[in-house]
Amino acid sequence: MAGESAACTxxxxxxxxxxxxxxxxxxxxxxxxxxxxxxxxxVTDFKQLPIGSLLDVVEINNQVFAVLVxxxxxxxxxxxxxxxxxxxxxxxxxxxxxxxxxxxxxKMYALTAKETTTYTLDLSEFTDGxxxxxxxxxxxxxxxADNIILASWCDGFTYNEVTSQSGVATLAQTFNSITCGxxxxxxxxxxxxxxxxxxxECILDNPVYITWKNLLGGWDYWLFQKNQxxxxxxxxxxxxxxxxxxxxxxxxxxxxxxxxxxxxxVLGAExxxxxxxxxxxxxxLSNKVxxxxxxxxxxxxxxxxxxxxxxxxxxxxxxxxxxxxxxxxINTIKN
Amino acid sequence: xxxxxIDRPLIEAYTSDSPALPVYSNxxxxxxxxxxxxxxxxxxxFSTLVINIYEVGSNTLLASTSYxxxxxxxxxxxxxxxxxxxxxxxxxxxxxxxxxxxxxGNRLNFYITTxxxxxxxxxxxxxxxxxxxxxxxxxxxxxxxxxxxxxIEYVPFIEDLPTDQKLKFLTSFETPVMWAGYTFTLxxxxxxxxxxxxxxxxxxxxxxxxxLITQDETILSPLPIGKVNYLKINEPVSQNVKFIxxxxxxxxxxxxxxxxxxxxxxxGYTQIL
Numbered sequence: 001m002a003g004e005s006a007a008c009t010x011x012x013x014x015x016x017x018x019x020x021x022x023x024x025x026x027x028x029x030x031x032x033x034x035x036x037x038x039x040x041x042x043v044t045d046f047k048q049l050p051i052g053s054l055l056d057v058v059e060i061n062n063q064v065f066a067v068l069v070x071x072x073x074x075x076x077x078x079x080x081x082x083x084x085x086x087x088x089x090x091x092x093x094x095x096x097x098x099x100x101x102x103x104x105x106x107k108m109y110a111l112t113a114k115e116t117t118t119y120t121l122d123l124s125e126f127t128d129g130x131x132x133x134x135x136x137x138x139x140x141x142x143x144x145a146d147n148i149i150l151a152s153w154c155d156g157f158t159y160n161e162v163t164s165q166s167g168v169a170t171l172a173q174t175f176n177s178i179t180c181g182x183x184x185x186x187x188x189x190x191x192x193x194x195x196x197x198x199x200x201e202c203i204l205d206n207p208v209y210i211t212w213k214n215l216l217g218g219w220d221y222w223l224f225q226k227n228q229x230x231x232x233x234x235x236x237x238x239x240x241x242x243x244x245x246x247x248x249x250x251x252x253x254x255x256x257x258x259x260x261x262x263x264x265x266v267l268g269a270e271x272x273x274x275x276x277x278x279x280x281x282x283x284x285l286s287n288k289v290x291x292x293x294x295x296x297x298x299x300x301x302x303x304x305x306x307x308x309x310x311x312x313x314x315x316x317x318x319x320x321x322x323x324x325x326x327x328x329x330i331n332t333i334k335n
Numbered sequence: 336x337x338x339x340x341i342d343r344p345l346i347e348a349y350t351s352d353s354p355a356l357p358v359y360s361n362x363x364x365x366x367x368x369x370x371x372x373x374x375x376x377x378x379x380x381f382s383t384l385v386i387n388i389y390e391v392g393s394n395t396l397l398a399s400t401s402y403x404x405x406x407x408x409x410x411x412x413x414x415x416x417x418x419x420x421x422x423x424x425x426x427x428x429x430x431x432x433x434x435x436x437x438x439x440g441n442r443l444n445f446y447i448t449t450x451x452x453x454x455x456x457x458x459x460x461x462x463x464x465x466x467x468x469x470x471x472x473x474x475x476x477x478x479x480x481x482x483x484x485x486x487i488e489y490v491p492f493i494e495d496l497p498t499d500q501k502l503k504f505l506t507s508f509e510t511p512v513m514w515a516g517y518t519f520t521l522x523x524x525x526x527x528x529x530x531x532x533x534x535x536x537x538x539x540x541x542x543x544x545x546x547l548i549t550q551d552e553t554i555l556s557p558l559p560i561g562k563v564n565y566l567k568i569n570e571p572v573s574q575n576v577k578f579i580x581x582x583x584x585x586x587x588x589x590x591x592x593x594x595x596x597x598x599x600x601x602x603g604y605t606q607i608l
Contacts, residue, residue, distance in 0.1 A: 189495035191529060192502040192583040195511070195521060197568060199576050202514045209517055213424045216489065217364070217441055217474030217563060218505025218522025223514045279507040288424040296428045296518035 208267060209294065212286040214279075221292075222269065222280060229266035234259045237334060258334035263327035264305070270320045277319040289325065300327055337451050337460035338379045341409065342372035344469055346485040360487035361468065362442075362524060365422060366475035367484025369415040371447065375404040381454040388417055391444040391468045397421060415484075418443055418471040428520065430567045433556035434536055438522060438563040442472045472524070472563060474505070491529045491583070502583065505563070513568055513579065520565040521581060527561050533588040539580040540571045548573045555583075 208224045237257040272280065283289060284304055291300040305324040344363045363369045373384070385401045398417035404410060423440040430436060446468045451460040476484045491502040505522035513519040525534075538551040551569060568581060 187495070188584065188586045190501065190582055190584045191491045191534065192504065192523065193498070194580050194582040195504050195506070197519070197579040197581060198510050198512045199571065199579055200512055200514050202516050207514075209514075211426055213426075213473075214505070214507045215475045215477070216505040216507065216522075217472045217486075219426060219438075219520060219565070220506055220508060220511070221517070221519055222512070223517060275509050276512075282507050288426065290426050292426070292518070294517045296520075298426055 208265070209292050210267070210283065211290045211292045211298075212283050213288040214282050215285065220279065220282065222283075224267040224269050228268070231264045231266070232261060232330075233264055234261045259332050261330040261332055263330065264324055265327060266322060266324045268320065268322040270318075272319045272321060274317055274319065277321055280321055283323065291327075302327055337462075338373050338375055338382070338384055338404070338410075338449070340371055340449070340462065340464070341374045342370070342411075343464075343467060344369045344371065344485060345467070346482055346487045360485055360490040360526075362470045362472055362486035362490050362526065363415070364474040364476045364484045364486060365415050365419045365443075365471040366473075367415065367480075368413040369418065369469065369471060369484065370411050370413050373404075373410040373412065373449075375407055375410050377407050379404055379451070380407070383452045383454075385450040385452060386412065386414070387448045387450075388414060388445055389448065389465075390421075391446055391465075397443075397445060414447065415471065418445060419473075422471065422473040424473060428518070428565050428567075430565075433558075434553045434567040434569070435525070435555045435559060435564045437559035438565055440473075441563040442470050442561075444468055444470050444561065470526075470561075486524065489524050490526045491524065493529055493532070504566075504581075515570065519568045521568065523564055523566055523583070525560050525562060525564040529585070530557075530560055532585045533557070535584050535586065536566060537582050537584055538569060540573060540576045541578040541580060542575045543577040545578055548576060 202223065203225055205225050206228050208228055210222050210224060211219055214220045237260060239254045239256045241254060269280070286304070289302050289304055290298045291302055293299055302325040305326055345359045345361050347359050371386075383401050383403050385399065387399045388397045389395060390397055398414075400414075400417065402410070402412060421443045425440055427439070428436055446464045448461065448463045448465070450462075453459070472486060474486065476482070476486075482488065488500075489503050489505055492500075502523060505524070511519070511521070534555045534557070536551075536553045536555055538553070539547055540549045540551075542548055549572065553569075555564075555566075566581070566583075568579060571579065
């Protein structure tokens with residue numbers, strides 16, 4: 001079946017469900033001298049590891065992919081340097097080494113607990129500061145469990161099966177790109193619930209757009225209109241007594257140090273359904289409440305005054321609510 | 336026998352018709368307990384269990400704690416308190432390049448390792464859960480929630496699950512209200528479970544009788560994967576729109592949405608951009 005892959009893309013994937021770990025094992029072999037030896041590979045994660053065979057461990061969910069570089073038998077003392085790509089693509093990493101030949105093993109383990117990740121990897125020569133000719137792997141080793149399919153990708157939802165026979169084997173392959181995962185080609189489907197949103201025209205009577213973090217970790221919005229009451233709450237910072245020599249020299253010995261002041265605003269909304277009223281109670285519980293602009297910019301980080309939530313029960317299951325928020329403190333002059 | 340992990344903060348979901356593949360949710364509300372269960376045997380009583388919590392990607396040590404089992408049986412350990420301080424809430428949207436953008440600071444991807452240190456000098460037993468990462472999200476599920484803090488109801492899956500098991504948006508409103516001219520978003524978990532496929536936002540603009548007027552489809556950016564996302568809801572172009580039905584779907588197109596955790600270049604090495 002391996003021959004079928006030639007007609008398809010030069011990729012491969014494994015998929016299926018099993019309680020046993022499977023492993024696909026590719027070997028690139030390069031023993032010829034190149035002018036600027038190096039390897040360029042694209043991975044989904046990048047980490048420096050001690051010199052040895054293991055270069056990179058990629059973990060996506062419960063799948064672990066390991067990139068291993070084996071030392072060349074003829075130059076066992078070779079050292080490796082990991083550099084990053086100069087291309088500006090943060091996902092592409094450069095493995096550079098000064099040597100005359102190398103053998104690269106790329107191992108891709110697929111564990112069984114997760115089955116949804118697709119992973120790709122490319123290897124190519126690195127010459128003159130840019131990725132060069134693609135390196136062709138010589139061998140594909142695999143150890144696959146029961147019910148696991150090793151296959152090559154095609155476009156769309158089809159794939160060519162390479163093998164589904166469990167066990168350990170070596171195939172002569174020419175893959176240079178691998179898609180490895182438990183994910184079979186996906187048919188179209190709906191991922192989420194369908195959320196119905198009511199769309200209203202804005203009545204421009206003193207609109208105040210409030211955005212808050214809800215208990216689920218998302219953000220909710222409400223446009224309060226009409227009945228805002230703005231107040232300025234001031235408080236004296238205290239006073240001190242002036243120095244004086246004769247009591248007849250002074251009018252008032254007390255001088256005020258200054259005022260602290262905060263803006264407050266009472267917000268209200270009318271004709272809310274019971275569900276809307278209950279959700280708006282979440283404002284009281286939120287750790288982040290903002291006044292935001294129409295374009296979503298934060299205007300003010302506000303606090304809801306504790307215990308200020310007033311709900312007016314009205315007939316017909318509609319409700320009015322009212323609560324007070326504290327805006328930012330006003331910076332005042334203080335003696 | 337060393338102390339072993341017998342339960343993790345994972346919840347498994349199945350499709351209704353015996354699916355080939357089980358699917359899991361590893362997203363957990365950090366304001367609920369995030370519990371690991373351990374089996375402690377008699378010979379484990381004279382030992383200390385050290386639990387280290389690491390960030391996925393950078394492998395940064397986030398917290399370390401130790402326990403000394405004093406009875407045989409099942410031990411449950413809540414690690415949520417160690418995760419909370421790494422999360423923050425900050426409203427910041429940027430839809431300049433796509434109709435979805437990440438809600439930074441709203442989640443942390445982590446894993447634990449355990450080291451059992453015996454009093455009698457026996458060799459330590461080290462277990463890494465690096466292959467089973469957990470995601471903490473800045474949310475608080477309520478008491479009595481059937482999933483005990485796990486966000487499985489809000490996590491998308493690569494499987495075509497029954498309608499009641501599909502991703503729910505992170506809004507408290509049954510029917511949210513969007514005002515004309517004002518930015519409106521729905522938050523959702525863009526989990527790694529749906530990595531590798533193209534995600535499309537479908538908006539159906541309906542009139543007062545909920546009859547379809549127009550439909551928009553927008554391909555979402557694959558870059559903010561692994562995070563909580565803001566999803567922009569577009570203003571209708573028609574005058575008569577009273578409702579907008581929004582959902583996420585895929586046509587199965589495979590994309591290279593490569594997932595990279597922050598800070599994955601190790602200390603001492605420089606990422607050249």
